[in-house]
Amino acid sequence: MAPHREAAALLARSHRLGADPRNTNYAGGNASAKGTETDPVTGGDVELMWVKGSGGDLGTLTEAGLAVLRIDRLRALKGVYPGVEREDEMVAAFDYCLHGKGGAAPSIDTAMHGLVEAAHVDHLHPDSGIALACAADGEKLTAECFGDTVVWVPWRRPGFQLGLDIAAVKEANPQAIGCILGGHGITAWGDTSEQCERNSLHIIRTAEAFLAERGKPEPFGPVIEGYAALGAGERRERAAALAPVIRAIASQDRPQVGHFTDSEVVLDFLASAAHPRLAALGTSCPDHFLRTKVRPLVLDLAPTAPLDEAIARLKDLHAEYREEYAAYYRRHALPDSPAMRGADPAIVLVPGVGMFSFGKDKQTARVAGEFYVNAINVMRGAEAVSTYAPIEESEKFRIEYWALEEAKLQRMPKPKPLATRVALVTGAGSGIGKAIAHRLVAEGACVVVADLNTENAQAVTEELGGPDKAVAVTVDVTSEEQIADAFKAAVLAFGGVDLVVNNAGISISKPLLETSAKDWDLQHDIMARGSFLVSREAARVMIAQGLGGDIVYIASKNAVFAGPNNIAYSATKADQAHQVRLLAAELGEHGIRVNGVNPDGVVRGSGIFAGGWGAQRAAVYGVEEEKLGEFYAQRTILKREVLPDHVANAVFALTGGDLTHTTGLHIPVDAGVAAAFLR
Structure with missing residues (x-):
C-alpha cells in the first residue's frame, strides 16, 4: 500500500535534506508532516502526524521509520502535562497517541512537531545553524542575520517543554519561518512540504553566508610552531604506529572499534593556537556529545616528538582523562542517575597526524568522527563572528545520563559474539x-x-x-x-x-x-x-x-x-x-x-583444488575431478563431504x-x- 500523500512528500523531503551533510548530520534531526486520513474504526476523518521515529536517519528514512500519531490526542497531552520537572513522563504518553500500530517508536522531539501549528516541520542540526546557536551572543547574531524571520529560542533540553516553547514562539511571531535553538540547532516550518524545505534551506544557507561574510579569516588563530601536519605518508606511518596504543586507551572499560581520519579540517584545527582551549570546552549539540563524549583527549606534543615519548604521554593523559571524567560524573550525578558508562575517550586528537574515533562498531566509530568534524565546523563558525560558548557542563550531563537515553541504550539488541573484534x-x-x-x-x-x-x-x-x-x-x-x-x-x-x-x-x-x-x-x-x-x-x-x-x-x-x-x-x-x-x-x-x-x-x-591440485589428486585416485569431494567423503568415518x-x-x-x-x-x-x- 502506498504511503499517504503527505507522508510520501515527507519521505522525499527527508531524503533530500539528509543527503547533504551541510543540512544535518547522520541520524540527526527529524521532520514531520500532518494530514487527514480516514479512521478505519469510525469511518470519519482523523488528523494524523507522520514524524521520523527514534533512532532513524533522514537520508535513508523509510515509511517503517515513521511514527504515526493522532494530532487530537497528542495536543490533548497539554492538559495533563505535569511540568518540566516531570516532562520525561510524556514520552511514554506518546504511545497512547499512536494511530494503529503506529510504526516506529516516537522520539523525544515528537512534541516539537506535534504542538507547532504548521503542516510540515523540520528540526535539523546544520553546522552553520549550530554555530550561531553556540555563539556567546547568539541571540543578537540571529537577529542581525535574519531580522524577525527567524526567532531565538534559549537553550532547553529536548522534550515536551521545548515543544511548547517553539509553539509559543511561532504563535507570537506569525512572520517567522523558523527558529534557532540555543546550543542545539534549527527548526523550520511551512504550510506545504516544499515551503518547509525552502525555509529550512534558507535558514541554513543564510547562516552560512553570514558566517562567511562577517567572519574573521582565521578564527582559530595562528598555527602553533611545529604543529603543522606531517606529510601524508609520514602521518599515516605515525598513525599506524599509534593506533593500537590509542585503541587500548579507548578500550579500557570495554573493547571498541576505531576509525582514523586525517582530513584537512581536522589537521588545520589541531595545528591552530585555539585548539587546546576549544577542545577542552567540548561539543554542544546533543547529537554531537552523545557520540563524542563530553570532550576529546588531546595529545599535547608536537607531531615530531619521539614515538615512545608520544606513547608515554598518551598513557599519562589517559589516566588524567579517566580521573577528570569520573569527577565530572560525581559532580552531577543524582541518586537515580544511571551508573557511569565508562571513562575512556571516544575521540583522541593527535596534532599533525589526525583524529581517532571509537564506537561499538565501525559505523558508530566513523560517525563519531564525523560528528567531531561537525563540532570543529561549529567552533570555527562561532569563533569567526563571536566566541564559542557551548551549553553548561551540567546540561551536558543531563543529556548524557538522561533516563530516556539510558532506556534507549537498554533497548539496543544484544551484541553479536564477535562484536568489536x-x-x-x-x-x-x-x-x-x-x-x-x-x-x-x-x-x-x-x-x-x-x-x-x-x-x-x-x-x-x-x-x-x-x-x-x-x-x-x-x-x-x-x-x-x-x-x-x-x-x-x-x-x-x-x-x-x-x-x-x-x-x-x-x-x-x-x-x-x-x-x-x-x-x-x-x-x-x-x-x-x-x-x-x-x-x-x-x-x-x-x-x-x-x-x-x-x-x-x-x-x-x-x-x-x-x-x-x-x-x-x-x-x-x-x-x-x-x-x-x-x-x-x-x-x-x-x-x-x-x-x-x-x-x-x-x-x-x-582455490588450491581449482588451481590444478584437484586434477592431480583425482588422477592419483582414479576418479573424475568433479567427484573428488564425494570420493574423499567415502574415505571418512562419517561419510560426509x-x-x-x-x-x-x-x-x-x-x-x-x-x-x-x-x-x-x-x-x-x-x-x-x-x-x-x-x-
Missing part, C-alpha cells in the same frame, strides 16, 4: 578463507580480506557489506613489507587487530624424487614462513593493544597423517601445526590464544567466546579420518 584473514579471496571471512562478519567482526589476488579480495569485501564491515588488502605472505602494510591498513581502518587466521596457501603434490628444491622452498615460503611472518606482525599489534587476541592456523589432516607423494605440502603443514604449539606457549602471557584447524578433502570452492563453511564453523568455535581457556589446540574438520586422530 577486528580480524585479518589471509587467502580470504576464495575458498576456505572467503567462508571464514563471511562467518566472522556474520558474527559481528570487522574483517580485513587479505589475498594475493586483488580483484578477489575486493569482490569478497563488497559481498561482506563494504568498508564498515570489511576492507581489502593485497598481500603476498612471503613479503615482510606487504604483511606490514596489511597490518597498517588494518589498524587505520579499524583501530587494531584481534583475530588473525593464517589460511593462505598452495599445494605442490609430487613424489619425493620429483619434488625440486624450488618446489620445497615455494611451499615453505608461502605457508611455513608466511604464517610465521603474519603471526609475528599480529603479535606486535596485539601486544601493543593489550587486549589479548586469537591466532588461528588453518593447517591440515596432512600435518599428522603420513601419505605418499606429498612431501612438500605435508611437511609445511606439520611446520604450521607446531607453530601453533610454540606460539601458544609463548604468547599466552599476553592473553593471546593460538589454535589450529585441520581440514581434509575441502574441494568445493577451494567437508565444505569451506565447516572450516569456518571451527574458526568461530575457537574464537566466539566459549573456549576462553583453550590454547594450543588443533580441531580436526575432516569428517573422521582415524589415521589423523590426534594423540
Whole structure:
C-alpha cells in the first residue's frame, strides 16, 4: 500500500535534506508532516502526524521509520502535562497517541512537531545553524542575520517543554519561518512540504553566508610552531604506529572499534593556537556529545616528538582523562542517575597526524568522527563572528545520563559474539578463507580480506557489506613489507587487530624424487614462513593493544597423517601445526590464544583444488575431478563431504567466546579420518 500523500512528500523531503551533510548530520534531526486520513474504526476523518521515529536517519528514512500519531490526542497531552520537572513522563504518553500500530517508536522531539501549528516541520542540526546557536551572543547574531524571520529560542533540553516553547514562539511571531535553538540547532516550518524545505534551506544557507561574510579569516588563530601536519605518508606511518596504543586507551572499560581520519579540517584545527582551549570546552549539540563524549583527549606534543615519548604521554593523559571524567560524573550525578558508562575517550586528537574515533562498531566509530568534524565546523563558525560558548557542563550531563537515553541504550539488541573484534584473514579471496571471512562478519567482526589476488579480495569485501564491515588488502605472505602494510591498513581502518587466521596457501603434490628444491622452498615460503611472518606482525599489534587476541592456523589432516607423494605440502603443514604449539606457549602471557584447524578433502570452492591440485589428486585416485569431494567423503568415518563453511564453523568455535581457556589446540574438520586422530 502506498504511503499517504503527505507522508510520501515527507519521505522525499527527508531524503533530500539528509543527503547533504551541510543540512544535518547522520541520524540527526527529524521532520514531520500532518494530514487527514480516514479512521478505519469510525469511518470519519482523523488528523494524523507522520514524524521520523527514534533512532532513524533522514537520508535513508523509510515509511517503517515513521511514527504515526493522532494530532487530537497528542495536543490533548497539554492538559495533563505535569511540568518540566516531570516532562520525561510524556514520552511514554506518546504511545497512547499512536494511530494503529503506529510504526516506529516516537522520539523525544515528537512534541516539537506535534504542538507547532504548521503542516510540515523540520528540526535539523546544520553546522552553520549550530554555530550561531553556540555563539556567546547568539541571540543578537540571529537577529542581525535574519531580522524577525527567524526567532531565538534559549537553550532547553529536548522534550515536551521545548515543544511548547517553539509553539509559543511561532504563535507570537506569525512572520517567522523558523527558529534557532540555543546550543542545539534549527527548526523550520511551512504550510506545504516544499515551503518547509525552502525555509529550512534558507535558514541554513543564510547562516552560512553570514558566517562567511562577517567572519574573521582565521578564527582559530595562528598555527602553533611545529604543529603543522606531517606529510601524508609520514602521518599515516605515525598513525599506524599509534593506533593500537590509542585503541587500548579507548578500550579500557570495554573493547571498541576505531576509525582514523586525517582530513584537512581536522589537521588545520589541531595545528591552530585555539585548539587546546576549544577542545577542552567540548561539543554542544546533543547529537554531537552523545557520540563524542563530553570532550576529546588531546595529545599535547608536537607531531615530531619521539614515538615512545608520544606513547608515554598518551598513557599519562589517559589516566588524567579517566580521573577528570569520573569527577565530572560525581559532580552531577543524582541518586537515580544511571551508573557511569565508562571513562575512556571516544575521540583522541593527535596534532599533525589526525583524529581517532571509537564506537561499538565501525559505523558508530566513523560517525563519531564525523560528528567531531561537525563540532570543529561549529567552533570555527562561532569563533569567526563571536566566541564559542557551548551549553553548561551540567546540561551536558543531563543529556548524557538522561533516563530516556539510558532506556534507549537498554533497548539496543544484544551484541553479536564477535562484536568489536577486528580480524585479518589471509587467502580470504576464495575458498576456505572467503567462508571464514563471511562467518566472522556474520558474527559481528570487522574483517580485513587479505589475498594475493586483488580483484578477489575486493569482490569478497563488497559481498561482506563494504568498508564498515570489511576492507581489502593485497598481500603476498612471503613479503615482510606487504604483511606490514596489511597490518597498517588494518589498524587505520579499524583501530587494531584481534583475530588473525593464517589460511593462505598452495599445494605442490609430487613424489619425493620429483619434488625440486624450488618446489620445497615455494611451499615453505608461502605457508611455513608466511604464517610465521603474519603471526609475528599480529603479535606486535596485539601486544601493543593489550587486549589479548586469537591466532588461528588453518593447517591440515596432512600435518599428522603420513601419505605418499606429498612431501612438500605435508611437511609445511606439520611446520604450521607446531607453530601453533610454540606460539601458544609463548604468547599466552599476553592473553593471546593460538589454535589450529585441520581440514581434509575441502574441494568445493577451494582455490588450491581449482588451481590444478584437484586434477592431480583425482588422477592419483582414479576418479573424475568433479567427484573428488564425494570420493574423499567415502574415505571418512562419517561419510560426509567437508565444505569451506565447516572450516569456518571451527574458526568461530575457537574464537566466539566459549573456549576462553583453550590454547594450543588443533580441531580436526575432516569428517573422521582415524589415521589423523590426534594423540
